[in-house]
Amino acid sequence: MKPSSEVDAITEEITINAPADKVFEALTSPEARVKWWGAEGRFKTTHAESDLRRDGKWIMHGIGVGGKPFTLQGVYREIQRPHLLVFTWLPSWQEGASESLVRFELEEKEGMTLVRLTHSGLTGEGRAAHRGWPDILAWLRAYAERAG
DSSP: OOOOOOSSOEEEEEEESSOHHHHHHHHHOHHHHHHHSEETTTEEEEEEEEOOSTTOEEEEEEEOGGGOEEEEEEEEEEEETTTEEEEEEEESSSTTOOOEEEEEEEEEETTEEEEEEEEESOOHHHHHTTTTHHHHHHHHHHHHHHOO
């Protein structure tokens, strides 16, 4: 994974040994997200909803460090299954947070998928609060590679 040096954005890349459609499904299916988005001792998603269409809303609820509940929500801006997913991002754990933008680009070649994540529109403080993307992408890879 390669972090970006952009001031207002985080960029990460990871290769997943699974077809793009399977990775896209893991990113968009509420049932799948509850299974892989989080880890013991960090945070864990407990419920997710998704209206997977342009301007459709999505939301995730979970339990964070110390048992504190969290909500993460946004609106889908672009959907080109299975190659592009763009949505807004508004976390409850960051006081005074403004909406930012998350972009997943998926490129499949011979059954392997390169996932390029760009999280933009972050303030300096917001950027520091979103250092967990490498872990989230690793959890996505583990789930997509073992999912049937």
